[in-house]
Amino acid sequence: MKKWLASAIITLMAVVIVTGCGAKNNDNTGSEASGNNSSNAGDTKTYKFATDASYAPMEFMDKDELKGFDIEFLDAVMKQAGLKYEVANTGWDAMLESVKQGTEYQGGVSSVSITDDRKQTYDYSMPYFESRNVIMVKEGSEIKSATDLKGKKVAVQTGTTADILMTKIMGNGNTDLKKFDSNAVALMELDQGGADAVVADIAIVKYYIQTNPNKKYVSIEDTTNFAPEYYGLLFPKGSDLAAKVDPAIKAIIDNGTYTELYKKWFGEEPNTDHLLNAK
Amino acid sequence: MDFKFDIIWDYAPLFWKGTLYTILISISGVALGSILGLFVGFGKMSRRWYLRWPMQSYINFFRGTPLLVQIYIVHFGLMPLLLGKTNSIAAAITALTLNAAAYTAEIYRAGIQSIDKGQAEAAHSLGMTHFQTMRFIILPQAIRRMIPAFGNEFIVLVKDSSLTALITAPEIMYWAGVMKGQYIRIWEPYLTAAFIYFILTYSLSKLLNWIERKANRQ
Numbered sequence: 001m002k003k004w005l006a007s008a009i010i011t012l013m014a015v016v017i018v019t020g021c022g023a024k025n026n027d028n029t030g031s032e033a034s035g036n037n038s039s040n041a042g043d044t045k046t047y048k049f050a051t052d053a054s055y056a057p058m059e060f061m062d063k064d065e066l067k068g069f070d071i072e073f074l075d076a077v078m079k080q081a082g083l084k085y086e087v088a089n090t091g092w093d094a095m096l097e098s099v100k101q102g103t104e105y106q107g108g109v110s111s112v113s114i115t116d117d118r119k120q121t122y123d124y125s126m127p128y129f130e131s132r133n134v135i136m137v138k139e140g141s142e143i144k145s146a147t148d149l150k151g152k153k154v155a156v157q158t159g160t161t162a163d164i165l166m167t168k169i170m171g172n173g174n175t176d177l178k179k180f181d182s183n184a185v186a187l188m189e190l191d192q193g194g195a196d197a198v199v200a201d202i203a204i205v206k207y208y209i210q211t212n213p214n215k216k217y218v219s220i221e222d223t224t225n226f227a228p229e230y231y232g233l234l235f236p237k238g239s240d241l242a243a244k245v246d247p248a249i250k251a252i253i254d255n256g257t258y259t260e261l262y263k264k265w266f267g268e269e270p271n272t273d274h275l276l277n278a279k
Numbered sequence: 280m281d282f283k284f285d286i287i288w289d290y291a292p293l294f295w296k297g298t299l300y301t302i303l304i305s306i307s308g309v310a311l312g313s314i315l316g317l318f319v320g321f322g323k324m325s326r327r328w329y330l331r332w333p334m335q336s337y338i339n340f341f342r343g344t345p346l347l348v349q350i351y352i353v354h355f356g357l358m359p360l361l362l363g364k365t366n367s368i369a370a371a372i373t374a375l376t377l378n379a380a381a382y383t384a385e386i387y388r389a390g391i392q393s394i395d396k397g398q399a400e401a402a403h404s405l406g407m408t409h410f411q412t413m414r415f416i417i418l419p420q421a422i423r424r425m426i427p428a429f430g431n432e433f434i435v436l437v438k439d440s441s442l443t444a445l446i447t448a449p450e451i452m453y454w455a456g457v458m459k460g461q462y463i464r465i466w467e468p469y470l471t472a473a474f475i476y477f478i479l480t481y482s483l484s485k486l487l488n489w490i491e492r493k494a495n496r497q
Contacts, residue, residue, distance in 0.1 A: 097465050118463060159460030167461070173293050178367070178447040179457055185445070192355050194365030 046084040047241060049074060049233075050105040052092035054182050057207050057265055058111040061089060069203075069265040073128060074109045074233070076257050081248035092159065095234075102236030111201065113161045114232040123239050126246045127230030127278045128258075130271065133162045135220040136190070136198045136205045143197055146225035153178065155186035155195035161229055162199040169225070191215065203266070230278050250276075283464070287471050290458045297451040298475055300368070304450060305437045307372045312379025312436075313429070319380050320387035334384070341381030347442050350374040354446040371443035371450075375436060382432050390425035391417060423494050430487035434480045441476070451475050 051070070053061045059068035066087055078085045087109065090098065099108040100121060113131065114124050137143050143152065146169055154170065156162040158179040170177045178195060180186040183204050189195045198205070205219045235242050252258045253272050262270040287294075322334030341349065354370035362369070394417050402412040444452035455468035462468075 093459070093465060096463050121463060158456050159463065163460050172457075172461075173296070175447075175449050179453070179460065180447060181445050181456070188355055189365060189447075192359045192365045193363060194359075194367070 043083055043244075046086060047078075047106045048104065049085055049087045049107040049109050050090040050095035050098055051087055051108065051110045052095055053089040053110075054092075054184065055111055055204065058201075058203055059109070069129075069261065070109050070111060070231075072261055072265075073258070076252050076261060077128075077233075077245055077248045080251050080257075081244055083244065099234050099236055102239060106235070106239065106241055108234030110234070111203075111231050112234045113229045115161065115164070115229075121237065123235040123237055123242050124232035125235070125242050126249055127232055127275050128249050129231040130228055130274050130278070131201045131203065131231060132221065132223075132228050133165055133199055133226040134202045134205050135222060136187075136200065136209070136217050137196065137220065138190075139216040139218050141196070141218075144220065146199075146222045149197055149199075152176065152196040153194065155180060155189040155198045157181070157183045157186055157200065160200070162201070165226060166199055190217075206266075228274070230275070283462075283467055286458065286462055286464070287467055290454060290468070290471075293454040293457070294451060294471060294475060297449060297454040298479070300448065300450040301437065301440055301476075301479070304368070304371045304375060304440045304443060304448065305433070308375030308379050308440065309383075309433050309436050311372070311376040313383045315376060315380035316383030317387060320384035320391075323384060324388055324391070338381045338384055341378050342385075346374070346378055346439055347445065349378055350442055350446055353377070365446075367443070367446045367448040370446055371440065371448035374443070375440060378439075379432065379436055383429070386425050386428040386432065387421075389428070390421040393424055394420050426487070426491050426494055430484065430491070433487070434483055437480055437483065438476060441472075 051059050051066065053059045053066055053068070055068070057068055059066065059070045061067070066089060071087060074085070074087065085107075088105075090105070092110065095105070095108045095110060098105045111129070111131070112118075112124075114127060118124075135143065135146065135149070143149060146165070149166065150170060153176050154166055155178045156166055158181060160183075163177075163179055166177050167174075178186070178189060180189065183198075183200050186195070186198050186200070187208055190198045202219070202221075209217050209219060233242075233245060253275060258272065259270060262268075319334045319337055322330045323338060325331050325334075350370065353374040354365055354367065357373065358365050358370045398416055398420070399412050402416045407415070440448075440450060441452035443450060444456055447453060451472050455472040458468040459465055
Protein backbone atom coordinates (compact mmCIF):
# COMPACT_ATOMS: atom_id res chain seq x y z
CA MET A 1 0.00 0.00 0.00
CA LYS A 2 2.76 2.40 0.96
CA LYS A 3 4.68 1.61 -2.20
CA TRP A 4 1.58 2.29 -4.23
CA LEU A 5 1.12 5.65 -2.52
CA ALA A 6 4.74 6.63 -3.07
CA SER A 7 4.64 5.87 -6.76
CA ALA A 8 1.35 7.73 -7.13
CA ILE A 9 2.89 10.82 -5.52
CA ILE A 10 5.98 10.61 -7.73
CA THR A 11 3.85 10.30 -10.85
CA LEU A 12 1.73 13.24 -9.77
CA MET A 13 4.82 15.36 -9.16
CA ALA A 14 6.24 14.43 -12.54
CA VAL A 15 2.99 15.41 -14.24
CA VAL A 16 2.89 18.75 -12.41
CA ILE A 17 6.50 19.51 -13.33
CA VAL A 18 6.07 18.59 -16.98
CA THR A 19 2.80 20.41 -17.52
CA GLY A 20 3.97 23.35 -15.43
CA CYS A 21 7.03 23.84 -17.63
CA GLY A 22 4.99 23.40 -20.75
CA ALA A 23 2.52 26.05 -19.73
CA LYS A 24 5.30 28.49 -18.92
CA ASN A 25 6.91 28.05 -22.30
CA ASN A 26 3.65 28.82 -24.00
CA ASP A 27 3.37 32.04 -22.03
CA ASN A 28 6.85 33.10 -23.00
CA THR A 29 6.71 32.60 -26.68
CA GLY A 30 3.39 31.63 -28.17
CA SER A 31 1.26 34.55 -27.11
CA GLU A 32 3.80 37.20 -28.06
CA ALA A 33 3.07 36.83 -31.71
CA SER A 34 -0.62 37.50 -31.67
CA GLY A 35 -0.59 40.91 -33.37
CA ASN A 36 -2.11 40.52 -36.79
CA ASN A 37 -1.21 43.07 -39.36
CA SER A 38 -0.91 41.35 -42.67
CA SER A 39 -2.40 38.97 -45.17
CA ASN A 40 -1.84 35.81 -43.11
CA ALA A 41 -4.52 36.74 -40.58
CA GLY A 42 -6.48 33.59 -41.31
CA ASP A 43 -3.49 31.35 -40.55
CA THR A 44 -3.95 30.27 -36.95
CA LYS A 45 -1.38 27.50 -36.98
CA THR A 46 1.43 27.87 -34.45
CA TYR A 47 4.75 27.46 -36.21
CA LYS A 48 7.52 25.95 -34.14
CA PHE A 49 11.09 27.15 -34.60
CA ALA A 50 14.18 25.39 -33.29
CA THR A 51 17.40 27.15 -32.32
CA ASP A 52 20.81 26.35 -30.89
CA ALA A 53 21.07 28.94 -28.16
CA SER A 54 24.83 28.89 -27.65
CA TYR A 55 25.83 31.70 -29.97
CA ALA A 56 25.84 34.96 -28.05
CA PRO A 57 24.92 37.64 -29.01
CA MET A 58 22.91 36.06 -31.84
CA GLU A 59 21.01 33.57 -29.69
CA PHE A 60 21.67 32.49 -26.15
CA MET A 61 19.92 31.51 -22.96
CA ASP A 62 19.53 34.06 -20.19
CA LYS A 63 18.54 31.74 -17.36
CA ASP A 64 15.62 29.86 -18.90
CA GLU A 65 14.79 32.53 -21.45
CA LEU A 66 15.90 32.76 -25.06
CA LYS A 67 17.57 36.03 -25.96
CA GLY A 68 19.59 37.50 -28.78
CA PHE A 69 19.40 39.33 -32.07
CA ASP A 70 17.99 36.36 -33.98
CA ILE A 71 15.25 35.77 -31.42
CA GLU A 72 14.07 39.38 -31.53
CA PHE A 73 14.40 39.46 -35.29
CA LEU A 74 12.20 36.37 -35.63
CA ASP A 75 9.68 37.95 -33.28
CA ALA A 76 9.53 41.10 -35.43
CA VAL A 77 9.19 39.07 -38.62
CA MET A 78 6.44 36.80 -37.36
CA LYS A 79 4.51 39.74 -35.92
CA GLN A 80 4.82 41.50 -39.25
CA ALA A 81 3.63 38.37 -41.04
CA GLY A 82 0.80 37.88 -38.57
CA LEU A 83 1.82 34.32 -37.78
CA LYS A 84 1.81 32.55 -34.44
CA TYR A 85 5.07 30.91 -33.48
CA GLU A 86 7.14 29.36 -30.71
CA VAL A 87 10.89 28.97 -30.36
CA ALA A 88 12.63 26.17 -28.51
CA ASN A 89 16.29 25.58 -27.76
CA THR A 90 16.98 22.18 -29.25
CA GLY A 91 20.73 22.34 -29.92
CA TRP A 92 22.33 22.45 -33.35
CA ASP A 93 22.08 18.78 -34.40
CA ALA A 94 18.52 18.32 -33.29
CA MET A 95 17.58 21.58 -35.01
CA LEU A 96 19.09 20.49 -38.32
CA GLU A 97 17.51 17.06 -38.24
CA SER A 98 14.06 18.11 -37.08
CA VAL A 99 13.85 21.06 -39.47
CA LYS A 100 14.85 18.73 -42.28
CA GLN A 101 11.93 16.46 -41.41
CA GLY A 102 9.64 19.44 -40.86
CA THR A 103 7.08 17.59 -38.77
CA GLU A 104 7.73 18.85 -35.24
CA TYR A 105 9.62 22.01 -36.13
CA GLN A 106 8.77 23.99 -39.23
CA GLY A 107 11.71 26.34 -39.07
CA GLY A 108 15.15 27.04 -37.65
CA VAL A 109 16.63 30.35 -36.51
CA SER A 110 20.23 30.05 -35.45
CA SER A 111 22.59 32.25 -37.51
CA VAL A 112 22.52 29.62 -40.22
CA SER A 113 24.66 30.76 -43.15
CA ILE A 114 23.18 30.24 -46.58
CA THR A 115 25.44 27.93 -48.60
CA ASP A 116 24.85 26.10 -51.86
CA ASP A 117 25.55 22.73 -50.23
CA ARG A 118 22.94 23.28 -47.57
CA LYS A 119 20.43 24.50 -50.15
CA GLN A 120 20.30 20.93 -51.45
CA THR A 121 18.77 19.83 -48.14
CA TYR A 122 16.93 22.94 -46.94
CA ASP A 123 14.96 25.95 -48.08
CA TYR A 124 16.01 29.37 -46.80
CA SER A 125 14.34 32.69 -46.25
CA MET A 126 15.85 35.71 -47.96
CA PRO A 127 19.16 36.78 -46.37
CA TYR A 128 18.55 38.71 -43.15
CA PHE A 129 22.04 39.26 -41.78
CA GLU A 130 25.41 39.94 -43.33
CA SER A 131 28.31 38.26 -41.62
CA ARG A 132 31.93 37.49 -42.25
CA ASN A 133 34.41 35.16 -40.64
CA VAL A 134 37.28 36.85 -38.83
CA ILE A 135 40.43 35.59 -37.17
CA MET A 136 40.96 36.19 -33.48
CA VAL A 137 44.52 36.14 -32.13
CA LYS A 138 46.50 37.46 -29.18
CA GLU A 139 47.78 41.03 -29.55
CA GLY A 140 51.18 41.07 -31.29
CA SER A 141 50.68 37.75 -33.10
CA GLU A 142 52.48 37.37 -36.43
CA ILE A 143 49.30 36.05 -38.03
CA LYS A 144 47.99 38.67 -40.43
CA SER A 145 45.75 36.74 -42.82
CA ALA A 146 44.02 33.41 -43.31
CA THR A 147 46.96 32.00 -45.28
CA ASP A 148 49.26 32.65 -42.29
CA LEU A 149 47.17 30.07 -40.43
CA LYS A 150 48.68 27.18 -42.40
CA GLY A 151 50.85 25.14 -40.06
CA LYS A 152 49.35 26.87 -37.02
CA LYS A 153 46.86 25.42 -34.58
CA VAL A 154 43.41 26.83 -35.23
CA ALA A 155 40.20 26.30 -33.24
CA VAL A 156 36.76 26.53 -34.84
CA GLN A 157 33.22 25.33 -34.18
CA THR A 158 32.37 22.17 -36.12
CA GLY A 159 30.01 22.63 -39.03
CA THR A 160 30.24 26.42 -39.15
CA THR A 161 31.37 28.25 -42.27
CA ALA A 162 34.61 28.97 -40.40
CA ASP A 163 35.10 25.20 -40.26
CA ILE A 164 34.36 24.87 -43.99
CA LEU A 165 36.74 27.72 -44.94
CA MET A 166 39.59 26.55 -42.72
CA THR A 167 39.18 22.93 -43.83
CA LYS A 168 39.67 24.17 -47.39
CA ILE A 169 42.82 26.08 -46.40
CA MET A 170 44.34 23.50 -44.02
CA GLY A 171 43.06 20.27 -45.56
CA ASN A 172 40.45 17.75 -44.38
CA GLY A 173 41.82 15.42 -41.72
CA ASN A 174 44.39 17.94 -40.46
CA THR A 175 44.45 17.64 -36.67
CA ASP A 176 45.97 21.13 -36.33
CA LEU A 177 42.48 22.34 -37.17
CA LYS A 178 40.63 21.65 -33.93
CA LYS A 179 36.89 21.39 -34.37
CA PHE A 180 34.93 21.98 -31.20
CA ASP A 181 31.28 21.54 -30.46
CA SER A 182 30.78 25.21 -29.65
CA ASN A 183 32.61 28.49 -30.12
CA ALA A 184 32.74 28.93 -26.35
CA VAL A 185 35.02 25.89 -26.02
CA ALA A 186 37.08 26.90 -29.07
CA LEU A 187 37.70 30.30 -27.46
CA MET A 188 38.72 28.55 -24.24
CA GLU A 189 41.25 26.48 -26.20
CA LEU A 190 42.84 29.73 -27.39
CA ASP A 191 42.83 31.06 -23.81
CA GLN A 192 44.66 27.95 -22.57
CA GLY A 193 47.30 27.98 -25.30
CA GLY A 194 46.04 24.98 -27.25
CA ALA A 195 45.41 27.08 -30.37
CA ASP A 196 47.10 30.04 -32.03
CA ALA A 197 43.90 31.46 -33.42
CA VAL A 198 40.13 31.09 -33.48
CA VAL A 199 38.14 31.66 -36.65
CA ALA A 200 34.48 32.53 -36.14
CA ASP A 201 31.71 34.89 -37.19
CA ILE A 202 32.48 38.56 -36.65
CA ALA A 203 29.59 39.03 -34.20
CA ILE A 204 30.90 36.28 -31.91
CA VAL A 205 34.51 37.48 -32.01
CA LYS A 206 33.64 41.16 -31.45
CA TYR A 207 31.38 40.21 -28.56
CA TYR A 208 34.10 38.09 -26.94
CA ILE A 209 36.81 40.75 -27.34
CA GLN A 210 34.43 43.37 -26.00
CA THR A 211 33.42 41.30 -22.96
CA ASN A 212 36.99 40.12 -22.18
CA PRO A 213 39.15 43.25 -22.56
CA ASN A 214 41.79 41.93 -20.13
CA LYS A 215 42.65 39.00 -22.40
CA LYS A 216 44.13 41.30 -25.06
CA TYR A 217 42.73 39.73 -28.19
CA VAL A 218 42.43 41.36 -31.58
CA SER A 219 40.34 40.46 -34.60
CA ILE A 220 41.75 40.29 -38.10
CA GLU A 221 39.47 40.79 -41.08
CA ASP A 222 40.68 39.01 -44.20
CA THR A 223 38.38 40.16 -46.97
CA THR A 224 40.29 38.29 -49.69
CA ASN A 225 39.98 34.80 -48.15
CA PHE A 226 36.74 35.22 -46.24
CA ALA A 227 33.86 36.41 -48.41
CA PRO A 228 30.78 37.96 -46.83
CA GLU A 229 28.04 35.47 -46.09
CA TYR A 230 24.41 35.74 -45.21
CA TYR A 231 22.23 34.19 -42.56
CA GLY A 232 18.81 32.91 -43.49
CA LEU A 233 15.93 31.33 -41.63
CA LEU A 234 16.02 27.59 -42.19
CA PHE A 235 13.04 25.66 -43.56
CA PRO A 236 12.43 22.10 -44.70
CA LYS A 237 12.50 21.51 -48.46
CA GLY A 238 9.24 22.48 -50.06
CA SER A 239 8.10 24.54 -47.09
CA ASP A 240 5.41 27.14 -47.75
CA LEU A 241 6.62 29.20 -44.78
CA ALA A 242 9.51 30.80 -46.66
CA ALA A 243 7.10 32.51 -49.06
CA LYS A 244 5.08 33.90 -46.12
CA VAL A 245 8.13 35.11 -44.24
CA ASP A 246 10.11 36.80 -47.02
CA PRO A 247 7.72 39.75 -47.55
CA ALA A 248 7.74 40.31 -43.78
CA ILE A 249 11.54 40.41 -43.67
CA LYS A 250 11.54 42.90 -46.54
CA ALA A 251 8.92 44.98 -44.77
CA ILE A 252 10.80 45.26 -41.48
CA ILE A 253 13.98 46.19 -43.33
CA ASP A 254 12.09 48.88 -45.26
CA ASN A 255 10.24 50.30 -42.26
CA GLY A 256 13.33 50.63 -40.08
CA THR A 257 12.43 48.01 -37.46
CA TYR A 258 15.42 45.94 -38.58
CA THR A 259 17.86 48.87 -38.33
CA GLU A 260 16.60 49.65 -34.84
CA LEU A 261 17.08 46.06 -33.73
CA TYR A 262 20.54 45.93 -35.27
CA LYS A 263 21.60 49.12 -33.53
CA LYS A 264 20.30 47.78 -30.22
CA TRP A 265 22.46 44.65 -30.42
CA PHE A 266 25.56 45.82 -32.31
CA GLY A 267 25.71 49.54 -31.67
CA GLU A 268 26.02 50.41 -35.35
CA GLU A 269 23.92 50.77 -38.49
CA PRO A 270 23.55 47.74 -40.75
CA ASN A 271 24.18 47.93 -44.47
CA THR A 272 20.71 46.89 -45.57
CA ASP A 273 21.51 47.50 -49.26
CA HIS A 274 23.83 44.49 -49.12
CA LEU A 275 21.02 42.34 -47.70
CA LEU A 276 18.45 43.40 -50.25
CA ASN A 277 20.87 42.95 -53.14
CA ALA A 278 22.37 39.63 -52.02
CA LYS A 279 21.52 36.83 -54.45
CA MET B 280 15.43 7.28 -46.08
CA ASP B 281 18.29 8.31 -48.30
CA PHE B 282 21.54 7.05 -46.91
CA LYS B 283 24.68 8.17 -48.71
CA PHE B 284 27.32 5.46 -48.58
CA ASP B 285 29.67 7.49 -50.78
CA ILE B 286 30.27 10.12 -48.08
CA ILE B 287 31.08 7.35 -45.59
CA TRP B 288 33.56 6.03 -48.11
CA ASP B 289 35.10 9.52 -48.32
CA TYR B 290 35.61 9.51 -44.58
CA ALA B 291 36.75 5.89 -44.29
CA PRO B 292 40.46 6.76 -43.89
CA LEU B 293 39.62 9.24 -41.13
CA PHE B 294 37.34 6.76 -39.38
CA TRP B 295 40.19 4.25 -39.58
CA LYS B 296 42.59 6.75 -38.04
CA GLY B 297 39.95 7.55 -35.43
CA THR B 298 39.52 3.87 -34.60
CA LEU B 299 43.25 3.54 -33.92
CA TYR B 300 43.09 6.56 -31.60
CA THR B 301 40.04 5.15 -29.82
CA ILE B 302 41.91 1.90 -29.24
CA LEU B 303 45.05 3.75 -28.10
CA ILE B 304 43.11 5.98 -25.71
CA SER B 305 41.00 3.13 -24.28
CA ILE B 306 43.86 0.67 -23.85
CA SER B 307 46.07 3.30 -22.24
CA GLY B 308 43.21 4.36 -20.02
CA VAL B 309 42.38 0.88 -18.83
CA ALA B 310 46.03 -0.21 -18.45
CA LEU B 311 47.21 2.88 -16.57
CA GLY B 312 43.89 3.03 -14.75
CA SER B 313 44.15 -0.51 -13.40
CA ILE B 314 47.70 0.13 -12.17
CA LEU B 315 46.64 3.34 -10.46
CA GLY B 316 43.47 1.61 -9.30
CA LEU B 317 45.52 -1.07 -7.54
CA PHE B 318 47.07 1.58 -5.28
CA VAL B 319 43.78 3.37 -4.78
CA GLY B 320 42.01 0.09 -3.99
CA PHE B 321 44.59 -1.12 -1.49
CA GLY B 322 44.70 2.37 -0.02
CA LYS B 323 40.98 2.25 0.53
CA MET B 324 41.22 -1.15 2.24
CA SER B 325 44.09 0.02 4.44
CA ARG B 326 43.63 0.14 8.19
CA ARG B 327 45.51 3.46 8.31
CA TRP B 328 43.08 6.37 8.08
CA TYR B 329 45.58 8.70 6.35
CA LEU B 330 45.76 6.22 3.44
CA ARG B 331 42.13 5.22 3.49
CA TRP B 332 40.59 8.69 3.70
CA PRO B 333 42.22 10.29 0.61
CA MET B 334 41.62 7.18 -1.51
CA GLN B 335 37.98 7.05 -0.41
CA SER B 336 37.60 10.71 -1.44
CA TYR B 337 39.31 10.01 -4.75
CA ILE B 338 36.85 7.21 -5.52
CA ASN B 339 33.89 9.28 -4.42
CA PHE B 340 34.92 12.20 -6.60
CA PHE B 341 35.59 10.25 -9.78
CA ARG B 342 32.55 8.02 -9.45
CA GLY B 343 30.31 10.85 -8.37
CA THR B 344 30.99 13.41 -11.12
CA PRO B 345 30.31 13.16 -14.85
CA LEU B 346 33.21 11.95 -16.97
CA LEU B 347 32.62 14.83 -19.36
CA VAL B 348 33.29 17.34 -16.59
CA GLN B 349 36.44 15.42 -15.62
CA ILE B 350 37.60 15.55 -19.24
CA TYR B 351 37.09 19.32 -19.38
CA ILE B 352 38.86 19.81 -16.04
CA VAL B 353 41.86 17.78 -17.19
CA HIS B 354 41.96 19.42 -20.62
CA PHE B 355 41.47 23.05 -19.63
CA GLY B 356 42.80 22.89 -16.05
CA LEU B 357 45.30 20.13 -15.38
CA MET B 358 47.05 20.00 -18.76
CA PRO B 359 47.73 23.76 -19.02
CA LEU B 360 49.07 23.52 -15.45
CA LEU B 361 51.44 20.64 -16.30
CA LEU B 362 52.35 21.32 -19.93
CA GLY B 363 51.69 25.06 -20.21
CA LYS B 364 49.13 24.41 -22.94
CA THR B 365 46.34 22.02 -23.80
CA ASN B 366 46.96 18.65 -25.45
CA SER B 367 43.86 16.72 -26.38
CA ILE B 368 45.31 13.21 -26.60
CA ALA B 369 47.27 13.49 -23.36
CA ALA B 370 44.21 14.95 -21.68
CA ALA B 371 41.98 12.17 -23.03
CA ILE B 372 44.28 9.43 -21.72
CA THR B 373 44.78 11.17 -18.37
CA ALA B 374 41.08 11.75 -17.79
CA LEU B 375 40.15 8.16 -18.69
CA THR B 376 43.00 6.82 -16.54
CA LEU B 377 41.91 8.82 -13.50
CA ASN B 378 38.31 7.77 -14.03
CA ALA B 379 39.10 4.10 -14.63
CA ALA B 380 41.31 4.03 -11.51
CA ALA B 381 38.33 4.85 -9.32
CA TYR B 382 36.24 2.05 -10.81
CA THR B 383 39.00 -0.57 -10.93
CA ALA B 384 39.88 0.24 -7.30
CA GLU B 385 36.41 -0.89 -6.34
CA ILE B 386 36.75 -3.98 -8.54
CA TYR B 387 39.96 -4.97 -6.70
CA ARG B 388 38.34 -4.34 -3.34
CA ALA B 389 35.16 -6.26 -4.17
CA GLY B 390 37.18 -9.14 -5.63
CA ILE B 391 39.44 -9.46 -2.61
CA GLN B 392 36.69 -9.04 -0.07
CA SER B 393 34.55 -11.62 -1.82
CA ILE B 394 36.98 -14.36 -0.80
CA ASP B 395 35.79 -16.07 2.35
CA LYS B 396 37.59 -14.96 5.51
CA GLY B 397 38.15 -18.61 6.42
CA GLN B 398 40.62 -18.90 3.55
CA ALA B 399 42.90 -16.26 5.06
CA GLU B 400 42.48 -17.70 8.53
CA ALA B 401 43.39 -21.15 7.27
CA ALA B 402 46.46 -19.77 5.49
CA HIS B 403 47.56 -17.91 8.62
CA SER B 404 47.14 -21.01 10.72
CA LEU B 405 49.39 -22.86 8.28
CA GLY B 406 52.04 -20.26 9.13
CA MET B 407 51.81 -18.13 5.98
CA THR B 408 52.63 -14.46 6.29
CA HIS B 409 50.15 -11.76 5.29
CA PHE B 410 51.93 -11.25 1.96
CA GLN B 411 52.07 -15.00 1.22
CA THR B 412 48.38 -15.35 2.02
CA MET B 413 47.58 -12.58 -0.45
CA ARG B 414 49.93 -13.85 -3.14
CA PHE B 415 49.09 -17.56 -3.07
CA ILE B 416 45.62 -17.90 -1.56
CA ILE B 417 43.53 -14.76 -1.93
CA LEU B 418 44.66 -13.09 -5.18
CA PRO B 419 44.52 -16.16 -7.47
CA GLN B 420 40.90 -16.70 -6.48
CA ALA B 421 40.02 -13.02 -6.39
CA ILE B 422 41.46 -12.25 -9.83
CA ARG B 423 39.26 -14.91 -11.39
CA ARG B 424 36.25 -13.19 -9.90
CA MET B 425 37.49 -9.77 -11.07
CA ILE B 426 37.74 -10.72 -14.75
CA PRO B 427 34.09 -10.12 -15.69
CA ALA B 428 34.04 -6.79 -13.87
CA PHE B 429 37.26 -5.74 -15.57
CA GLY B 430 35.84 -6.72 -18.93
CA ASN B 431 32.79 -4.65 -18.23
CA GLU B 432 34.90 -1.66 -17.25
CA PHE B 433 36.97 -1.96 -20.42
CA ILE B 434 33.89 -2.04 -22.64
CA VAL B 435 32.39 0.95 -20.84
CA LEU B 436 35.67 2.80 -21.26
CA VAL B 437 35.79 2.17 -25.02
CA LYS B 438 32.37 3.76 -25.35
CA ASP B 439 33.12 6.54 -22.87
CA SER B 440 36.24 7.50 -24.78
CA SER B 441 33.83 8.99 -27.33
CA LEU B 442 33.36 11.93 -24.96
CA THR B 443 36.92 13.04 -25.62
CA ALA B 444 35.75 14.12 -29.09
CA LEU B 445 34.54 17.25 -27.33
CA ILE B 446 38.12 18.27 -26.57
CA THR B 447 39.08 17.35 -30.17
CA ALA B 448 40.93 14.11 -29.44
CA PRO B 449 40.91 12.75 -33.02
CA GLU B 450 39.05 9.51 -32.27
CA ILE B 451 35.97 7.96 -33.91
CA MET B 452 33.32 10.34 -32.60
CA TYR B 453 35.47 13.35 -33.45
CA TRP B 454 35.58 12.43 -37.13
CA ALA B 455 31.89 11.60 -37.04
CA GLY B 456 31.32 15.16 -35.78
CA VAL B 457 33.57 16.58 -38.49
CA MET B 458 31.69 14.63 -41.13
CA LYS B 459 28.38 15.78 -39.71
CA GLY B 460 29.63 19.36 -39.89
CA GLN B 461 30.66 19.11 -43.51
CA TYR B 462 27.50 17.50 -44.88
CA ILE B 463 25.02 18.55 -42.19
CA ARG B 464 23.79 14.98 -42.10
CA ILE B 465 23.47 12.98 -38.90
CA TRP B 466 22.73 9.37 -39.74
CA GLU B 467 25.71 8.59 -41.95
CA PRO B 468 28.38 9.74 -39.46
CA TYR B 469 26.71 8.62 -36.25
CA LEU B 470 25.52 5.22 -37.45
CA THR B 471 28.98 4.57 -38.90
CA ALA B 472 30.52 5.49 -35.55
CA ALA B 473 28.03 3.27 -33.71
CA PHE B 474 28.85 0.41 -36.05
CA ILE B 475 32.60 0.75 -35.40
CA TYR B 476 32.09 0.95 -31.64
CA PHE B 477 29.89 -2.11 -31.81
CA ILE B 478 32.55 -4.08 -33.70
CA LEU B 479 35.16 -2.99 -31.15
CA THR B 480 33.12 -3.83 -28.07
CA TYR B 481 31.68 -7.03 -29.50
CA SER B 482 35.09 -8.46 -30.36
CA LEU B 483 36.32 -7.30 -26.98
CA SER B 484 33.53 -9.14 -25.17
CA LYS B 485 34.28 -12.29 -27.20
CA LEU B 486 37.94 -12.00 -26.19
CA LEU B 487 36.98 -11.53 -22.56
CA ASN B 488 34.66 -14.55 -22.63
CA TRP B 489 37.55 -16.60 -23.92
CA ILE B 490 39.88 -15.33 -21.17
CA GLU B 491 37.21 -16.04 -18.58
CA ARG B 492 36.73 -19.62 -19.81
CA LYS B 493 40.46 -20.13 -19.81
CA ALA B 494 40.87 -18.81 -16.29
CA ASN B 495 38.05 -21.01 -14.99
CA ARG B 496 39.41 -24.16 -16.59
CA GLN B 497 42.56 -24.10 -14.46
